[in-house]
Amino acid sequence: MVAGTEGYENYILRFIESSQNLDFNEVCKDFIAFLPSKPAYVLDVGSGAGQNAASLAAQGFTVTAVEPMPEFVDAAKKTYKGSPVKWLSGSLPDISCLSSDSGQFDFVLIDGVWHHLEKAEREMAVMRLSALIKQGGKCAISLRNGPAGMGSKVYPTDSKITVESFENHGFECIFHLKNQSSILPNKENVKWSRIVLQKC
Secondary structure, three states, X not given: OOHHHOOHHHOHHHHHHHHXXXXXXXXXXXXXXXXXXXXXXXXXXXXXXXXXXXXXXXXOOEEEEEEOOHHHHHHHHHHOOOOOOEEEEOOOOOOOOOOOOOOOEEEEEEEOOHHHOOHHHHHHHHHHXXXXXXXXXXXXXXXXXXXXXXXXXXXXXXXXXXXXXHHOOOEEEEEEEEEEEOOOOOOOOOEEEEEEEEEO
């Protein structure tokens, strides 16, 4: 088991149902303006039950989705079986399921994942993402702070530190939104920050 997935095994069906009921255009509304022109290659890391990846594919992007929980990968393949998404089992920070070829992706989405990584894993993830993203490509990350939800292994996130880490690996922050309320009910104590970083 990937350490960051601890807890989800207790809520598999609930997570799948709640996730697949989410609307990409609402959850990721702040990132839509930064999507690349098509055709483009998009990576969804920590893709969960697949709803964001399927939506991006439906918009005409070539999408690779990476998720460590096999139950979520299976659910995504079943629900979105007509989608051209390439579904892979893997996880941050190394994303070893992808080849070592550099500059593969125009856009990387990391939605609701970063808080499951501890400090050293985040540093490793930034290095790996820097290798995977094309020059001029973008990485969009949502950062969660608050009590643990279905995933029990959580760490505080800091958008300023996250931006600095990416800047140290050749990125520029082009969007930074702090302390946003959760769109989910009964999550008053959960706040989100969203950042978009472009590889220089």
